Amino acid sequence: MENILQEIGIDNYIYLSTLLFCVGAFGVLFRRNAIVMFMSIEIMLNAVNLLLVAFSTYHQDAAGQIFVFFSMAVAAAEVAVGLAILVAVYRNVKGIDIDNLKNLKG
């Protein structure tokens, strides 16, 4: 494992996961379909998981990989709640387009 990491270099892992994180962030900001937004959030969280695992190997320390389990569990709980909200929205407006939700304005 260390050899692969040394050959590729920790920097490239950081670049890759930053790129993935940005893909996710722009997805949340620009897509209007709620499901796609959820998927983008998952991409953000998984980019971080990748980074944590890479750093965990880099430091030869297991704590990072344990943290990934926490963050996976939390992401699963979060998306479960999000999908429940989405089902409630769908029952009311018969659509999952986020633009339908514009009733609250100042």
Add this chain to the structure above:
Amino acid sequence: MEILIAIAGLGIICLIAEIFNARKAIVPISIVGLIAVLVYTVGRCLKGGKEFISGLAMDGKGYFNMLVSDKYSLAFSSLFILLAIFLIALSPDFHKNHKPKLSDFVATKLFLLTGAIAMVAFGNLSMFFLGIEVLSISLYVLAASEPKNLKSNEAGMKYFLMGAFASGLILFGIALIYGATGSFDTAVIQTKALSPDLPKWFSIGFVLLSIGLLFKIAAVPFHFWAPDVYEGSPALTTATMSTLAKVAAIAAFFKLAYALNPVLSGRFITIINVVAIASMLIGNLVALKQTNVKRMLAFSGISHAGYMLLIFQLHGLTAAQSNLFFYAVAYSIAGIAAFAVVLSVCGNKGDEQIFNFNGLGKTNPVLALVLTCALLSMAGIPVFAGFFAKFNLFSQVLSKGMNSPSAQGIITALILVIAAVVSSIISVGYYFKLIIAMYSKEPNEDSQPLVVPFAYKAVAIVSFVLIIAIGLWPDLASSLIRRTVLVENMIKNKII
């Protein structure tokens, strides 16, 4: 640790009580349990507990420094438990149309409380992350807890998307900090942060963490979700968000900033100052034109977040901690009092426009008095706790600036205090809009006589008494976080 276990256990007992058809016992059991936990926490807090000295408080050795019980975390935990008692006392009447779901609502609030406590008592970043997620996920559920109401759906969806985005930023920040230091333990991170060959990722990670937390606090560039979410959520959830969740996020932000960095850089403090000034001014100015009370209180909450961010200016951790705690107590208890009245007036109407409050001074003078005092306390009028909180904070920021050797320090302090005072004056404008509606307008003709449940009245009056008591004897609150004369006397007389 015992506090967390006890509260989580209470939440599970609530869920089990529903299975065994003991629905009536849920609220009394959880309130009595929480009062017991509160007494225990306050006792521990008064008796000792080391002061929080930027991250290195190693009191939690038995738990691998996962949780630390220093004075800071114990004091904030007791504030959260108090707020949770109020919020749970309000629930049975608020959810009277959803009786079968009462155990879910109460249990969710209890789990939310564990998250809030983990957020301030963390010694390890993984504990912090779990705490903030438990708090946020419970709040997503509560915000969308009226599935047939489109407004509640929308609020839940918006809060979920913003919250998940902010969690992503926080997680990325934690990953970068882990990469730079090789540990999640704040004590280790703090020592590593001093070494000269620290990778650049550390600062990037810290900035991402701060941005994520400023989202949760709803400070100005990241505040846009707050008004919509506050307006759309059920009123009791709005009360939870604007008191418990906001105070927990600010307390966690302060602790995190000092736990990760032994010395905060001047640039970071400058940015926080800009955020604070923007939050105070924009929050208060936009609140002026709101006609919905919940929305108005959302903007008022944004401005209060701005005031609370001023603590980064203060000299020394002890001063900053006790000021932050006092301000948080004053703000959140006034918020609970205000929301108790808003719930009693608008509980079943579904909209919280200001004209619903017309003539409340005649139809229900007690509630009108409580709401008036709560708003005056938030505005910072003397006798109430809010005035002393603001006065102490502003005067200490000013005196620190005046003692600083450079002209820049003096100017910064002057700008901050002038902005804070001006925005407080602006805030009086919209707080009085509500007070004038209550006292000088005639009651609406089509309104039915107000039937106020006992729990609403009790919470309103207890929090009203607390606002005044803490205003008159500030040591009641400050004793929790530092050794005041009151604590010394109690120790001398062997009361504790």
